[in-house]
Amino acid sequence: MRFHDPVVRSEHEHLLGELVAEMRVFPWVEAACPLCEEATGVPALEKWGITVCRCAECDHLFVSPRMPREAVPALYGSRYWHAHALATGCPPLSERVQFDYENAQTKLDRDVLPFRRSGRLLDVGASNGGFVRRACEQGFVAVGLEPSAEICALARSAHGVEMHCGTLLDEQFAPASFDVITLHDVLEHLLEPSLDLAVAARLLAPGGLLVVETLTSSSLELAELGADWPLLSPLEHPHYFSEGGGARLVERAGLRVLDLYSPHENNWIAIAEKPS
Numbered sequence: 246m247r248f249h250d251p252v253v254r255s256e257h258e259h260l261l262g263e264l265v266a267e268m269r270v271f272p273w274v275e276a277a278c279p280l281c282e283e284a285t286g287v288p289a290l291e292k293w294g295i296t297v298c299r300c301a302e303c304d305h306l307f308v309s310p311r312m313p314r315e316a317v318p319a320l321y322g323s324r325y326w327h328a329h330a331l332a333t334g335c336p337p338l339s340e341r342v343q344f345d346y347e348n349a350q351t352k353l354d355r356d357v358l359p360f361r362r363s364g365r366l367l368d369v370g371a372s373n374g375g376f377v378r379r380a381c382e383q384g385f386v387a388v389g390l391e392p393s394a395e396i397c398a399l400a401r402s403a404h405g406v407e408m409h410c411g412t413l414l415d416e417q418f419a420p421a422s423f424d425v426i427t428l429h430d431v432l433e434h435l436l437e438p439s440l441d442l443a444v445a446a447r448l449l450a451p452g453g454l455l456v457v458e459t460l461t462s463s464s465l466e467l468a469e470l471g472a473d474w475p476l477l478s479p480l481e482h483p484h485y486f487s488e489g490g491g492a493r494l495v496e497r498a499g500l501r502v503l504d505l506y507s508p509h510e511n512n513w514i515a516i517a518e519k520p521s
Contacts, residue, residue: 246336246344249475254334261332265293265480268320273310276483279439280305280490292472295479306462306485314436317412320481323395333478338373338396342403346375352429353379356456356514360503364424367448369413370431374400381406385425390417413444421450432459432491433482442498449519455500457515462487464511476511488513 278284278300286298286309298309312320326338336344353376357366363384368376371389373396380387388407391397397408409417426445435441445455460476462485467474477485486494492502492515500517507513 246341248335250334252334253331254475257328257331259332260328261293261480264320264324264328264332265295268312268316268480271313271316271319274313276307276309276311276436278303278305278307279437279484280493290472290477290479292477292479297477297479297485303490304462304487305490308479308483311436311483312480314414317392317436318394321391321393321396323393323399325393325481326396329481334475338399342373342375345373346378346404349376349379352376352427352458353383355508356429356458356516357425357427357454358383360516360518361425361454364453365422365450366425366427367418367423369426369428369445370434371400371406371408372396374404374406374408376427376429377406377408378404413441413448416444418448420447421453422448423453424450425454425456427456429456429458430460432457432486433484436483438484439494439497442494442500446498446500446519449500451519451521453519455495455515455517455519457491457495457517458512459491460485460511461507461513462490463507463513466511486513488515491515 281302284300284302287301288296289299290297297306330337366380366385366387368389371377371391374389377387377389390409392412394410397410400408432438492505495515495517500519502517504516
């Protein structure tokens with residue numbers, strides 16, 4: 246299955262303009278760097294009429310102005326997973342069900358099973374539920390969290406998994422509810438990631454594991470292509486963290502980083518543990 250296909254992207258890029266226009270109905274707000282908080286962002290890139298700023302203190306890349314939190318459910322419904330996917334050259338979510346389910350085993354083998362073999366697992370940004378199903382099959386008591394009710398319904402239908410509609414900030418779960426929390430390709434989507442990670446830390450039991458995989462602002466492709474980098478998608482990605490910046494954010498939530506590495510030049514992965 247091919248992602249970021251330039252031919253598909255060119256045929257459907259008009260859909261993205263329509264989606265951006267829909268999100269402009271919401272009042273966009275000025276944002277601050279989540280690492281420096283008060284630091285001023287200097288405009289660095291622009292794409293689709295959306296400005297990506299660079300923090301004057303730490304070089305973190307973030308979108309400002311950005312959508313408000315009340316826009317999140319509207320963005321991540323079925324229209325996003327179809328129109329936005331095609332406009333960025335990717336297959337719609339409905340066509341990825343089997344692929345995502347099979348790919349989930351690679352993520353489990355790489356990120357979770359070397360550290361934990363069982364327990365209660367929460368997959369944040371669970372999409373069509375493939376990872377949740379794989380985790381259940383591996384012996385975890387796993388559930389998914391996804392902001393769109395439509396996508397939760399798709400995951401339940403496709404895999405018969407337990408899904409919760411909302412975000413970490415909705416505080417749906419009691420403290421220490423989980424032994425493992427995974428955020429694959431989620432951190433870049435969060436409007437205020439420090440708040441979400443603080444909630445994730447509270448939801449972890451002592452000794453619990455947090456897995457974060459996200460895009461890296463250290464990408465050589467980003468440095469070379471700038472706004473033409475296919476993964477620069479500021480409507481859905483308000484943040485681009487370097488490995489060091491991401492580790493700081495995880496540690497600020499009270500977690501201890503066990504491993505931090507880049508599986509390829511566009512992503513980094515952090516494995517962290519809540520102190521016992």
